[in-house]
Protein backbone atom coordinates (compact mmCIF):
# COMPACT_ATOMS: atom_id res chain seq x y z
CA UNK A 1 0.00 0.00 0.00
CA UNK A 2 1.48 3.32 -1.07
CA UNK A 3 1.95 5.95 1.55
CA UNK A 4 1.24 8.94 -0.64
CA UNK A 5 -1.12 8.65 -3.60
CA UNK A 6 -1.54 11.47 -6.06
CA UNK A 7 -4.24 11.08 -8.72
CA UNK A 8 -4.87 13.37 -11.67
CA UNK A 9 -3.48 16.34 -9.78
CA UNK A 10 -4.02 19.51 -11.80
CA UNK A 11 -3.35 23.20 -11.25
CA UNK A 12 -4.42 25.94 -13.63
CA UNK A 13 -3.78 29.66 -13.40
CA UNK A 14 -6.33 31.10 -15.83
CA UNK A 15 -5.72 29.29 -19.12
CA UNK A 16 -2.26 28.22 -18.07
CA UNK A 17 -2.12 24.58 -16.91
CA UNK A 18 1.02 24.38 -14.77
CA UNK A 19 0.41 20.85 -13.42
CA UNK A 20 -1.48 18.52 -15.74
CA UNK A 21 -3.23 15.36 -14.47
CA UNK A 22 -0.28 14.08 -12.51
CA UNK A 23 -0.63 10.60 -11.03
CA UNK A 24 2.03 8.98 -8.87
CA UNK A 25 2.46 6.88 -5.73
CA UNK A 26 5.26 7.26 -3.22
CA UNK A 27 5.89 4.10 -1.25
CA UNK A 28 6.27 4.09 2.50
CA UNK A 29 9.78 5.13 3.64
CA UNK A 30 11.01 5.91 0.15
CA UNK A 31 12.75 8.99 -1.19
CA UNK A 32 11.25 10.30 -4.41
CA UNK A 33 12.80 13.19 -6.29
CA UNK A 34 10.87 15.46 -8.64
CA UNK A 35 13.14 16.87 -11.36
CA UNK A 36 12.57 19.05 -14.37
CA UNK A 37 13.57 22.37 -15.91
CA UNK A 38 12.79 25.69 -14.26
CA UNK A 39 9.07 26.51 -14.36
CA UNK A 40 7.87 22.93 -15.05
CA UNK A 41 5.68 22.93 -11.92
CA UNK A 42 7.84 21.24 -9.25
CA UNK A 43 7.19 23.73 -6.45
CA UNK A 44 3.50 23.91 -7.30
CA UNK A 45 3.22 20.12 -6.89
CA UNK A 46 4.97 20.24 -3.52
CA UNK A 47 2.83 23.12 -2.27
CA UNK A 48 -0.37 21.30 -3.26
CA UNK A 49 0.80 18.25 -1.26
CA UNK A 50 1.60 20.50 1.72
CA UNK A 51 -1.78 22.22 1.41
CA UNK A 52 -0.55 25.74 0.65
CA UNK A 53 -2.09 25.71 -2.83
CA UNK A 54 -5.55 24.32 -3.61
CA UNK A 55 -5.51 22.11 -6.74
CA UNK A 56 -7.86 22.80 -9.64
CA UNK A 57 -8.50 19.07 -9.93
CA UNK A 58 -7.42 15.70 -8.60
CA UNK A 59 -6.93 13.97 -5.33
CA UNK A 60 -4.18 13.39 -2.75
CA UNK A 61 -4.24 10.63 -0.09
CA UNK A 62 -1.68 10.17 2.67
CA UNK A 63 -1.81 6.90 4.59
CA UNK A 64 -5.37 6.21 3.50
CA UNK A 65 -6.51 9.65 4.62
CA UNK A 66 -7.82 11.90 1.87
CA UNK A 67 -6.13 15.31 2.10
CA UNK A 68 -7.95 16.79 -0.86
CA UNK A 69 -10.35 15.47 -3.49
CA UNK A 70 -11.64 18.19 -5.78
CA UNK A 71 -13.99 16.15 -7.99
CA UNK A 72 -15.74 14.57 -5.00
CA UNK A 73 -15.89 17.86 -3.12
CA UNK A 74 -14.16 16.54 -0.01
CA UNK A 75 -13.07 19.54 2.05
CA UNK A 76 -9.35 20.08 2.19
CA UNK A 77 -7.29 19.14 5.26
CA UNK A 78 -5.49 22.30 6.42
CA UNK A 79 -1.67 22.36 6.13
CA UNK A 80 -1.10 22.15 9.91
CA UNK A 81 -3.29 19.05 10.13
CA UNK A 82 -1.56 17.12 7.35
CA UNK A 83 1.42 15.96 9.39
CA UNK A 84 3.76 17.02 6.62
CA UNK A 85 7.08 18.83 7.16
CA UNK A 86 8.56 21.15 4.57
CA UNK A 87 12.03 22.66 4.10
CA UNK A 88 12.53 25.42 1.56
CA UNK A 89 15.44 26.68 -0.52
CA UNK A 90 15.71 29.84 1.60
CA UNK A 91 16.76 28.77 5.06
CA UNK A 92 13.74 30.34 6.76
CA UNK A 93 15.31 30.27 10.21
CA UNK A 94 14.82 33.23 12.53
CA UNK A 95 18.21 34.94 12.57
CA UNK A 96 17.95 36.50 16.04
CA UNK A 97 16.74 33.34 17.74
CA UNK A 98 19.25 30.77 18.90
CA UNK A 99 19.36 27.25 17.49
CA UNK A 100 17.44 25.73 20.42
CA UNK A 101 14.56 28.22 20.14
CA UNK A 102 14.41 27.96 16.35
CA UNK A 103 14.14 24.18 16.46
CA UNK A 104 11.79 24.06 19.47
CA UNK A 105 9.42 26.69 18.10
CA UNK A 106 6.84 24.32 16.54
CA UNK A 107 6.48 22.52 19.90
CA UNK A 108 6.42 25.78 21.85
CA UNK A 109 3.41 27.08 19.95
CA UNK A 110 1.71 23.76 20.65
CA UNK A 111 2.33 24.46 24.35
CA UNK A 112 4.35 21.27 24.79
CA UNK A 113 5.66 20.50 28.26
CA UNK A 114 9.09 22.12 28.75
CA UNK A 115 10.92 18.90 29.57
CA UNK A 116 9.42 17.06 26.58
CA UNK A 117 10.32 20.01 24.37
CA UNK A 118 13.92 19.97 25.57
CA UNK A 119 14.26 16.24 25.02
CA UNK A 120 12.78 16.52 21.53
CA UNK A 121 15.05 19.43 20.53
CA UNK A 122 18.06 17.46 21.69
CA UNK A 123 16.85 14.42 19.76
CA UNK A 124 16.51 16.20 16.43
CA UNK A 125 19.72 18.19 16.89
CA UNK A 126 21.52 14.85 17.19
CA UNK A 127 19.82 13.63 14.02
CA UNK A 128 21.08 16.63 12.02
CA UNK A 129 24.49 16.66 13.76
CA UNK A 130 24.10 20.07 15.44
CA UNK A 131 24.46 19.05 19.08
CA UNK A 132 26.52 21.58 21.05
CA UNK A 133 25.30 24.57 19.04
CA UNK A 134 22.03 25.08 20.96
CA UNK A 135 22.89 28.57 22.19
CA UNK A 136 24.38 29.86 18.93
CA UNK A 137 22.34 32.58 17.18
CA UNK A 138 21.07 31.43 13.80
CA UNK A 139 22.74 34.36 12.01
CA UNK A 140 26.09 33.17 13.36
CA UNK A 141 25.75 29.86 11.52
CA UNK A 142 27.03 28.84 8.10
CA UNK A 143 24.56 28.22 5.28
CA UNK A 144 24.81 24.48 5.77
CA UNK A 145 24.23 24.75 9.50
CA UNK A 146 21.21 27.02 8.97
CA UNK A 147 19.79 24.48 6.57
CA UNK A 148 20.27 21.79 9.22
CA UNK A 149 18.33 23.97 11.69
CA UNK A 150 15.48 24.22 9.19
CA UNK A 151 15.59 20.45 8.73
CA UNK A 152 15.56 19.84 12.50
CA UNK A 153 12.61 22.18 12.88
CA UNK A 154 10.70 20.23 10.23
CA UNK A 155 11.60 16.90 11.86
CA UNK A 156 10.61 17.83 15.41
CA UNK A 157 6.92 17.30 14.68
CA UNK A 158 7.68 13.75 13.48
CA UNK A 159 6.06 14.29 10.09
CA UNK A 160 4.83 11.30 8.10
CA UNK A 161 6.09 12.98 4.99
CA UNK A 162 8.95 15.43 4.55
CA UNK A 163 8.93 17.77 1.54
CA UNK A 164 12.23 19.31 0.49
CA UNK A 165 12.08 22.19 -1.99
CA UNK A 166 15.64 22.55 -3.29
CA UNK A 167 17.05 22.98 0.23
CA UNK A 168 20.57 22.22 -0.96
CA UNK A 169 20.77 24.53 -3.95
CA UNK A 170 22.35 27.46 -2.05
CA UNK A 171 25.12 25.34 -0.59
CA UNK A 172 28.56 24.86 -2.09
CA UNK A 173 29.30 21.57 -3.86
CA UNK A 174 31.11 19.84 -0.98
CA UNK A 175 28.47 20.75 1.59
CA UNK A 176 25.70 19.76 -0.80
CA UNK A 177 27.19 16.31 -1.10
CA UNK A 178 27.51 15.98 2.67
CA UNK A 179 23.89 17.07 3.20
CA UNK A 180 22.65 14.63 0.55
CA UNK A 181 24.25 11.85 2.57
CA UNK A 182 22.68 13.13 5.77
CA UNK A 183 19.20 13.41 4.31
CA UNK A 184 19.53 9.86 3.03
CA UNK A 185 20.63 8.78 6.51
CA UNK A 186 17.61 10.49 8.09
CA UNK A 187 15.34 8.75 5.60
CA UNK A 188 16.81 5.33 6.43
CA UNK A 189 17.16 5.72 10.21
CA UNK A 190 13.88 7.52 10.86
CA UNK A 191 11.95 5.51 8.26
CA UNK A 192 10.54 8.75 6.91
CA UNK A 193 9.00 9.24 3.46
CA UNK A 194 10.62 12.11 1.58
CA UNK A 195 9.81 14.04 -1.58
CA UNK A 196 12.71 16.13 -2.78
CA UNK A 197 12.58 18.75 -5.53
CA UNK A 198 15.63 19.69 -7.54
CA UNK A 199 16.81 20.56 -11.02
CA UNK A 200 20.13 18.90 -10.32
CA UNK A 201 19.99 15.53 -12.07
CA UNK A 202 23.05 14.20 -10.21
CA UNK A 203 21.29 14.90 -6.92
CA UNK A 204 18.20 13.14 -8.24
CA UNK A 205 20.19 10.08 -9.33
CA UNK A 206 22.29 9.67 -6.20
CA UNK A 207 19.66 10.24 -3.50
CA UNK A 208 16.46 8.74 -4.80
CA UNK A 209 14.63 5.46 -4.76
CA UNK A 210 12.50 6.84 -7.58
CA UNK A 211 12.66 9.92 -9.78
CA UNK A 212 9.71 11.75 -11.36
CA UNK A 213 10.78 13.65 -14.48
CA UNK A 214 8.42 16.53 -15.23
CA UNK A 215 8.14 18.68 -18.36
CA UNK A 216 5.62 21.51 -18.67
CA UNK A 217 3.50 20.17 -15.82
CA UNK A 218 3.34 16.65 -17.26
CA UNK A 219 4.93 13.58 -15.69
CA UNK A 220 7.13 12.16 -18.45
CA UNK A 221 8.54 9.16 -16.57
CA UNK A 222 8.54 7.87 -13.00
CA UNK A 223 11.08 5.15 -12.30
CA UNK A 224 14.23 4.20 -10.40
CA UNK A 225 17.41 6.12 -11.33
CA UNK A 226 18.82 2.99 -13.03
CA UNK A 227 15.70 2.41 -15.10
CA UNK A 228 15.55 6.07 -16.15
CA UNK A 229 19.17 5.96 -17.23
CA UNK A 230 18.97 2.66 -19.06
CA UNK A 231 15.46 2.89 -20.47
CA UNK A 232 14.50 6.54 -20.93
CA UNK A 233 11.05 6.81 -22.43
CA UNK A 234 11.72 9.71 -24.82
CA UNK A 235 14.39 12.17 -25.96
CA UNK A 236 13.56 14.63 -23.20
CA UNK A 237 14.23 12.11 -20.43
CA UNK A 238 17.27 10.65 -22.23
CA UNK A 239 18.88 14.06 -22.45
CA UNK A 240 17.76 15.36 -19.06
CA UNK A 241 19.02 12.30 -17.17
CA UNK A 242 22.64 11.64 -18.08
CA UNK A 243 22.74 13.60 -21.37
CA UNK A 244 22.41 10.85 -23.98
CA UNK A 245 23.39 11.27 -27.64
CA UNK A 246 20.32 11.23 -29.88
CA UNK A 247 20.79 9.79 -33.38
CA UNK A 248 18.16 9.36 -36.09
CA UNK A 249 17.13 5.72 -36.51
CA UNK A 250 14.69 3.57 -38.47
CA UNK A 251 13.23 0.10 -38.03
CA UNK A 252 11.05 -2.25 -40.02
CA UNK A 253 7.35 -2.35 -39.18
CA UNK A 254 5.87 -5.37 -37.42
CA UNK A 255 9.03 -6.74 -35.80
CA UNK A 256 8.62 -9.41 -33.14
CA UNK A 257 11.04 -9.62 -30.18
CA UNK A 258 13.89 -12.13 -30.78
CA UNK A 259 14.88 -14.81 -28.22
CA UNK A 260 16.76 -12.16 -26.19
CA UNK A 261 13.83 -9.74 -26.36
CA UNK A 262 15.72 -7.52 -28.81
CA UNK A 263 14.86 -5.93 -32.15
CA UNK A 264 16.90 -4.60 -35.07
CA UNK A 265 17.26 -0.91 -35.88
CA UNK A 266 19.32 1.07 -38.38
CA UNK A 267 21.13 4.12 -37.05
CA UNK A 268 21.93 7.12 -39.29
CA UNK A 269 20.85 4.96 -42.23
CA UNK A 270 24.27 3.29 -42.08
CA UNK A 271 24.64 1.13 -39.00
CA UNK A 272 22.50 -1.88 -38.11
CA UNK A 273 22.29 -3.03 -34.50
CA UNK A 274 20.09 -4.72 -31.90
CA UNK A 275 18.34 -2.83 -29.13
CA UNK A 276 15.85 -3.85 -26.41
CA UNK A 277 12.45 -4.61 -27.97
CA UNK A 278 9.82 -1.91 -27.82
CA UNK A 279 6.27 -2.47 -28.90
CA UNK A 280 5.89 0.49 -31.22
CA UNK A 281 4.50 0.88 -34.72
CA UNK A 282 6.79 3.69 -35.68
CA UNK A 283 9.37 3.07 -38.38
CA UNK A 284 11.19 6.37 -37.86
CA UNK A 285 12.52 7.40 -34.49
CA UNK A 286 15.73 7.83 -32.57
CA UNK A 287 18.50 5.87 -30.93
CA UNK A 288 19.62 7.16 -27.51
CA UNK A 289 23.26 6.30 -26.95
CA UNK A 290 25.43 7.09 -23.90
CA UNK A 291 28.89 8.56 -24.62
CA UNK A 292 30.62 5.53 -23.07
CA UNK A 293 28.75 3.16 -25.41
CA UNK A 294 30.25 4.65 -28.57
CA UNK A 295 33.43 2.88 -29.62
CA UNK A 296 36.12 2.95 -32.25
CA UNK A 297 35.18 0.27 -34.80
CA UNK A 298 37.06 0.20 -38.08
CA UNK A 299 34.86 -1.09 -40.90
CA UNK A 300 31.56 -0.31 -39.15
CA UNK A 301 30.36 1.85 -42.02
CA UNK A 302 29.48 4.71 -39.66
CA UNK A 303 32.00 7.46 -40.37
CA UNK A 304 32.69 10.36 -38.03
CA UNK A 305 34.94 13.42 -38.08
CA UNK A 306 36.59 14.48 -34.82
CA UNK A 307 35.50 18.07 -34.22
CA UNK A 308 36.81 18.51 -30.68
CA UNK A 309 38.82 16.43 -28.24
CA UNK A 310 38.89 17.36 -24.58
CA UNK A 311 41.58 15.74 -22.49
CA UNK A 312 40.18 15.07 -19.01
CA UNK A 313 43.04 13.24 -17.33
CA UNK A 314 41.42 9.83 -16.88
CA UNK A 315 39.74 9.86 -20.30
CA UNK A 316 39.27 11.92 -23.45
CA UNK A 317 35.91 13.30 -24.46
CA UNK A 318 35.44 13.48 -28.21
CA UNK A 319 32.83 15.49 -30.07
CA UNK A 320 32.10 13.85 -33.39
CA UNK A 321 30.25 14.87 -36.48
CA UNK A 322 28.67 11.63 -37.59
CA UNK A 323 27.62 10.86 -41.18
CA UNK A 324 23.83 10.78 -41.36
CA UNK A 325 23.35 13.14 -38.39
CA UNK A 326 22.62 16.86 -38.59
CA UNK A 327 25.92 18.75 -38.84
CA UNK A 328 25.26 20.80 -35.70
CA UNK A 329 24.34 17.73 -33.59
CA UNK A 330 27.76 16.64 -32.43
CA UNK A 331 27.94 13.22 -30.78
CA UNK A 332 29.89 12.69 -27.54
CA UNK A 333 32.23 9.75 -27.15
CA UNK A 334 34.40 8.89 -24.12
CA UNK A 335 37.67 7.08 -24.77
CA UNK A 336 40.73 5.89 -22.87
CA UNK A 337 43.66 8.34 -23.00
CA UNK A 338 45.67 6.07 -25.28
CA UNK A 339 43.10 6.62 -28.04
CA UNK A 340 44.48 9.83 -29.52
CA UNK A 341 42.85 11.39 -32.57
CA UNK A 342 43.51 15.01 -33.50
CA UNK A 343 40.71 17.31 -34.59
CA UNK A 344 39.81 16.72 -38.23
CA UNK A 345 40.61 12.98 -38.18
CA UNK A 346 38.10 10.64 -39.73
CA UNK A 347 37.24 7.52 -37.75
CA UNK A 348 34.61 4.80 -37.91
CA UNK A 349 32.47 4.20 -34.85
CA UNK A 350 30.34 1.40 -33.50
CA UNK A 351 27.54 1.48 -30.94
CA UNK A 352 27.75 -1.00 -28.11
CA UNK A 353 24.34 -0.28 -26.62
CA UNK A 354 21.35 1.92 -27.43
CA UNK A 355 17.63 2.23 -26.82
CA UNK A 356 14.92 3.01 -29.36
CA UNK A 357 12.81 6.13 -28.82
CA UNK A 358 9.61 6.95 -30.70
CA UNK A 359 9.81 10.67 -29.94
Ligand SMILES: Nc1ncnc2c1ncn2[C@@H]1O[C@H](COP(=O)(O)OP(=O)(O)OP(=O)(O)O)[C@@H](O)[C@H]1O
Nearest residue numbers: 013016018036037038039040041042043044045199
Ligand atom coordinates in the same frame (compact mmCIF):
# COMPACT_ATOMS: atom_id res chain seq x y z
N1 LIG B 1 0.50 32.28 -8.41
C1 LIG B 1 0.76 32.04 -9.69
N2 LIG B 1 0.06 32.64 -10.68
C2 LIG B 1 0.30 32.37 -11.97
N3 LIG B 1 1.25 31.54 -12.41
C3 LIG B 1 2.01 30.92 -11.49
C4 LIG B 1 1.80 31.14 -10.08
N4 LIG B 1 2.69 30.37 -9.41
C5 LIG B 1 3.42 29.71 -10.35
N5 LIG B 1 3.02 30.04 -11.58
C6 LIG B 1 3.56 29.51 -12.86
O1 LIG B 1 3.50 28.11 -12.79
C7 LIG B 1 4.60 27.51 -13.44
C8 LIG B 1 5.24 26.50 -12.52
O2 LIG B 1 5.88 27.18 -11.43
P1 LIG B 1 6.71 26.40 -10.33
O3 LIG B 1 7.24 27.40 -9.35
O4 LIG B 1 5.90 25.29 -9.79
O5 LIG B 1 7.90 25.82 -11.19
P2 LIG B 1 9.25 25.09 -10.72
O6 LIG B 1 9.39 23.89 -11.58
O7 LIG B 1 9.24 24.89 -9.25
O8 LIG B 1 10.34 26.17 -11.12
P3 LIG B 1 11.79 26.47 -10.49
O9 LIG B 1 12.63 25.28 -10.75
O10 LIG B 1 12.24 27.66 -11.27
O11 LIG B 1 11.58 26.74 -9.02
C9 LIG B 1 5.51 28.65 -13.86
O12 LIG B 1 5.33 28.90 -15.22
C10 LIG B 1 5.04 29.81 -13.02
O13 LIG B 1 5.26 31.02 -13.69
